Amino acid sequence: MPKDGQCPECSRINEVLHRVGDRWSVLIVISLAQYDVLRFNELKRHLGISQRMLSLTLRELERDGLVNRTYHPTIPPKVEYSLTELGQSFKEPVYALGKWALTHLPVIDEARAEYDAASNQAKTG
Amino acid sequence: MPKDGQCPECSRINEVLHRVGDRWSVLIVISLAQYDVLRFNELKRHLGISQRMLSLTLRELERDGLVNRTYHPTIPPKVEYSLTELGQSFKEPVYALGKWALTHLPVIDEARAEYDAASNQAKTG
DNA sequence: AGACCCGGTTACACAGAGGGAACCATCATG
DNA sequence: CATGATGGTTCCCTCTGTGTAACCGGGTCT
Numbered sequence: 001m002p003k004d005g006q007c008p009e010c011s012r013i014n015e016v017l018h019r020v021g022d023r024w025s026v027l028i029v030i031s032l033a034q035y036d037v038l039r040f041n042e043l044k045r046h047l048g049i050s051q052r053m054l055s056l057t058l059r060e061l062e063r064d065g066l067v068n069r070t071y072h073p074t075i076p077p078k079v080e081y082s083l084t085e086l087g088q089s090f091k092e093p094v095y096a097l098g099k100w101a102l103t104h105l106p107v108i109d110e111a112r113a114e115y116d117a118a119s120n121q122a123k124t125g
Numbered sequence: 126m127p128k129d130g131q132c133p134e135c136s137r138i139n140e141v142l143h144r145v146g147d148r149w150s151v152l153i154v155i156s157l158a159q160y161d162v163l164r165f166n167e168l169k170r171h172l173g174i175s176q177r178m179l180s181l182t183l184r185e186l187e188r189d190g191l192v193n194r195t196y197h198p199t200i201p202p203k204v205e206y207s208l209t210e211l212g213q214s215f216k217e218p219v220y221a222l223g224k225w226a227l228t229h230l231p232v233i234d235e236a237r238a239e240y241d242a243a244s245n246q247a248k249t250g
Numbered sequence: 251a252g253a254c255c256c257g258g259t260t261a262c263a264c265a266g267a268g269g270g271a272a273c274c275a276t277c278a279t280g
Numbered sequence: 281c282a283t284g285a286t287g288g289t290t291c292c293c294t295c296t297g298t299g300t301a302a303c304c305g306g307g308t309c310t
Contacts, residue, residue, distance in 0.1 A: 013227065017148070019233070020233075023142055026146075027138065040288080041285090046132050047135060048136075052288090052289080055289075063241070065239075065240070079288090086232060086236070089225070100141075108141070112189055114190075164257090166255095203257090204256085256305105257304105259302105261300105262300085267294100271292095273289080276286095
């Protein structure tokens with residue numbers, strides 16, 4: 001961790017982003033937002049996430065109060081995950097980000113291709 | 126990288142998040158949004174980022190069309206960075222996320238403390 | 251000549267993210 | 281008894297992210 005001292009807001013944002021802004025957290029929140037309730041293996045199949053990472057990420061999400069874990073002691077066991085209120089509130093900015101991502105990915109790809117072409121030309125020419 | 130095949134939207138979002146959701150990109154965008162134009166070393170000082178990471182991240186941001194790089198061949202050299210239109214549009218969801226983060230960080234901390242206390246009690250008791 | 255400024259780049263090292271596979275516990279089925 | 285399903289956990293290994301430190305290159309000041 002660097003000093004981070006310069007811009008206090010930055011480090012706060014960084015903190016939360018680091019916690020909740022990783023790849024899987026966001027995708028899990030999005031999935032739970034869509035389907036309301038999902039079981040462990042449903043999430044696993046839906047996201048193509050490894051069992052290990054799903055378990056880890058869900059626990060962190062639960063710890064942070066974003067996700068509810070409901071354990072049904074049936075045989076075989078059944079565990080359901082859903083968003084808490086906090087998770088629901090997080091859904092909105094995440095959706096905004098997701099929407100932006102989906103909307104602008106083509107533009108980004110284009111910009112990237114252009115940049116690569118230009119720098120390639122610079123190298124060759 | 127996993128299969129990612131299950132939920133196509135997820136993998137797209139993941140893709141952009143992976144690109145633009147790292148530690149520094151977001152903070153650079155926020156800083157540039159605030160100050161309009163910043164020089165290399167201004168960013169460096171403001172964020173407390175290492176020279177290497179700043180250089181790397183800025184190049185990626187430029188490559189993705191989010192940031193403009195203006196090189197003034199003066200002595201000593203002067204390089205100015207600013208947001209492109211795309212970068213400006215990215216600013217909004219990022220701000221939404223940042224705002225959520227700042228608002229809910231206390232709640233998260235609280236939830237976390239509660240969770241830790243509970244699991245500690247479970248372990249001890 | 252040597253030191254300094256700016257904006258980078260390169261070499262090296264370390265921590266953490268993340269995947270894969272095997273193991274666990276429990277009951278049902280064949 | 282072996283197998284399967286569910287929801288995890290644990291071990292091991294790799295790959296990436298990130299930091300530190302040193303160097304570059306041109307010009308200016310001393």
